Amino acid sequence: MFAAQDWKDYELLDTGDGEKLERWGNIILRRPDPQIIWPLDQTNGSWSQADAHYHRSSSGGGQWETRSQLPDRWTIAYDKLQFHIKPTSFKHTGLFPEQATNWKWMIDKIQGAGRNIKVLNLFAYTGGATVACAYAGAEVCHVDASKGVVQWAKENAQLSGLGDKPVRFITDDVFKFVQREQRRGSQYDAIILDPPSYGRGPNGETWKLETDLYPFIESCLAIMSNRPLFMLINSYTTGISATVLKNILALSLGKKHGGTITCGEIGLPITASKLMLPCGILGRWEA
Structure with a gap:
């Protein structure tokens, strides 16, 4: 874990x-x-x-x-990263603390790359990964369909002293955004996906992880640079295992670029019992 x-x-x-x-x-x-x-x-x-x-x-x-x-x-x-916390009407607080293990990994990957890295953060929520990548020195494009959480992400970046860093905050349906980036010929060295089990875009677009994740990753391959650094996928969908993510990454990025795939559960330590609370799964592909 x-x-x-x-x-x-x-x-x-x-x-x-x-x-x-x-x-x-x-x-x-x-x-x-x-x-x-x-x-x-x-x-x-x-x-x-x-x-x-x-x-x-x-x-x-x-x-x-x-x-x-x-x-x-x-x-x-x-x-050195700072975040606004606010209890919402749907129980969340605006931050998933278990993701800190991914922030640390991404910071190390970006800082160890020895070159300028361009990151695309999709389903980016309030920007935990965006803030981490910007702190590491990457140029970041942050995309989420919710205007409110995109504004929250901007505030987190400013709170962390990163307001002057090269970060674009975009409110859009991620599918349509990736399609436009394909037409523009845009390229990214790293792509982060934190998709919901089910979602709806600003104009009624629907997303269902079980049917849409693989074709969406395939579409993302078209905007990855010739020197890709990593792809990170997070999932909180019940019934989707880490092995499923490993298979998807192997059939897409692994088939095209080789590299290394690491998948598993993500979690938090429980102080009282010394046990671990599972908090979803991750899949990491790295060159």
Whole structure:
């Protein structure tokens, strides 16, 4: 398992009964997680100290119950990278802390390349990977269909002191963007994909990972440079295994460029139990 173990401002305190207890800076949040099918340790009194608890609704969605007044948003840091955290109406906070293991890997790859690297970040959300790649010295194109999260990503870049770096923030359907980049003859040395299981673009375009991921990766091959550095795929889709990602990468990038493929689970250490919480899978292709 690839574990994000070097956080200081984030900590997964405990897990149980379908929920996780997390420290985000000095704020404690309690949120549901479907992977947690083991019992809660009733002797751990920290659970009652959560500043906010997200309750799912039987009709869909949910809401936060707060024990104390929460700030509208606050800031946490991972090494020299900084991010705004804000509890949203759909339980997320704007950051997936397990992705720190990928940020670290990408920073090392970019800084070790010995040349200028151009990165395309697709389904880029609030820009964790964008900030990491820009910090490493890459030129980055950040694409997401949601205007709100693209603005959030801009703010994270500025917060990390990267406002003057060569980063383009684009609100667009990723399929259409890649097709236009093909027509323009654009080329990228590294491509990051963090696709949802299901999604809808700004003009009603639909995305379903099981049917659309492989052809989309094939279309991305057309805009990879002659000296590609890496491709990273993240998946949180239940039922898709790391071996599936390995096969997809082998049949696409591996077949065309050779290189090395590494796949596996991604996770976070649990402080109370010393266990690991699985948080999805990743597939890495590198030259």
